[in-house]
C-alpha cells in the first residue's frame with residue numbers, strides 16, 4: 001500500500017461529489033461505526049459517495065494506490081466487513097434515490113437505501129417487493145446475499161425480483177447486469193454477495209401490497225417446546241402468502257423475561273389471511289397477540305426496536321435438516337441459559353415461491369423448503385462480551401447434530417474457509433470461482449463472504 005500524500009488526497013476529494021473523510025474529520029467517528037457495536041475498525045479513508053461517478057473515482061483511486069477496499073451499504077452485516085482497518089471504505093449509504101414506475105410496476109433504487117426508505121417510496125404507489133424484516137437493514141448487502149423477508153413465500157427472495165443492477169467493476173468500469181446485458185454477472189450477484197463489484201443501483205419488480213395481516217403472538221417461556229412443535233405442524237400447510245417465524249426471545253419491555261413467540265405476516269386477501277393465521281392465534285394460552293391489519297411499511301418496522309444500532313452482536317446460523325423434537329428441546333434448553341439479555345434463537349420457515357427456484361438458477365443455492373436456525377446473540381454491556389460470545393458458540397455447537405449442509409451467507413459472522421464457502425454457496429462454488437476469475441481476478445473485493453479466484 002502506498003500512503004497517499006496530502007496533495008493526492010486533495011486531488012481525490014476534488015474528483016468526488018461526496019465527502020472524503022479522514023480520521024481527523026469530526027464526522028469520521030460516526031462514519032466508521034456500523035450496526036454491530038462489536039466492530040471497532042479504523043479505516044484510513046471513508047469515501048462517502050453521492051453517485052456512480054464517485055464510486056468509479058474511489059475504486060480507481062484504491063487500485064492506483066494499492067489500498068484495501070471495503071464496501072458499505074446499510075452497514076448491517078454483523079461481520080463488520082463493510083469497514084476495513086487502514087483501508088478505504090467505499091460508502092454508498094448516501095445514495096438514496098428511488099424512481100418507481102407504477103405502470104410497469106418496477107423501481108430503480110440506489111444502493112444506499114435501507115428497506116424502510118425503499119418501502120416508503122414504493123408504498124406511495126401501493127407497491128412492494130421482498131425485503132428484510134427489519135427496516136434499518138440495507139437494500140444492497142441483503143439483496144446481493146439473497147434476501148428473505150415478509151413476502152418471500154409469495155414473491156420469492158429479493159434476488160428473485162431483481163431485474164437488473166448497475167455494477168462498478170474492479171477496474172472502475174460501469175456494467176449493467178441483467179439477463180440480456182451480462183447474464184454471467186447477473187447470475188453471480190444474485191447470491192454471490194459483494195464479490196463481483198460495487199452495486200450502485202438495483203431495478204426490482206414490484207407487486208401490489210398495501211396492507212398485510214401480521215404481528216406477534218407471544219407465549220410464556222414454559223410453553224416454548226409445545227409452541228415450537230405446534231409451529232412445525234402449522235407451517236407444514238402454510239399458503240405462499242403467509243410467512244411464519246418462531247423463536248425464543250426476551251420480552252421487548254426490557255425486563256429480561258424470556259418468552260416464546262410466533263411472528264406472523266399474510267399478504268393475501270383479508271378473508272384468506274384471517275383464516276390462515278387463525279390456528280396460530282388460537283393455539284395455547286398466549287400472553288400477547290398483536291396481530292392486526294397494517295400497512296406493509298408498518299410490519300417492516302415492527303421488529304426494529306429489538307435490534308438497536310450499536311448493540312453488541314454475535315450471530316451464528318445454519319439450515320436445519322429438520323425441525324425435530326430433539327432440535328426443539330435443544331433450542332429451549334440452550335436459551336434457558338443465555339447470559340445475553342436481548343438474544344433470541346429464531347426459526348425461519350422457508351417455503352413457497354422462494355423454494356420453487358432451481359438451486360443453480362442463481363448463485364443462491366438454498367431452495368429446499370425447511371427451516372433456518374439463527375442464534376442471534378445481542379447485548380449492550382461490554383463487560384459480559386466473553387460470556388455472551390461463549391454462549392453463542394456453545395449453542396451453535398450444541399445444535400450441530402440438527403443442522404443440514406447449507407448456511408445463509410448474510411447471517412455469517414467473521415467466518416471463512418473452504419467449509420464455510422461450501423456451506424454458503426453449495427453446488428454453485430465452481431461457477432462462482434470461474435466468474436470471480438473473470439470479473440475480479442485479483443480479489444479486490446475480498447471483504448465479504450469471499451470466493452477466492
Ligand SMILES: Cc1cc2nc3c(=O)[nH]c(=O)nc-3n(C[C@H](O)[C@H](O)[C@H](O)COP(=O)(O)OP(=O)(O)OC[C@H]3O[C@@H](n4cnc5c(N)ncnc54)[C@H](O)[C@@H]3O)c2cc1C
Nearest residue numbers: 073074075076077081132133138140141142148194199448
Ligand atoms: C437486525 C438485522 C436484521 C436482518 N434481517 C434480515 C432479513 O430479514 N433478511 C435477510 O435476508 N437478511 C437479514 N439480515 C442480514 C442482512 O441481509 C445482512 O447483514 C446484509 O449484509 C446487510 O446488508 P447491508 O447493506 O445493510 O450491510 P453492509 O454491512 O453495509 O454490507 C454487507 C456486505 O455486503 C457487501 N455490500 C454492501 N453494499 C454493497 C454494494 N453496494 N455493492 C457491493 N457489495 C456491497 C459488502 O461485501 C459488505 O461487506 C439482517 C441483519 C441484521 C443485523
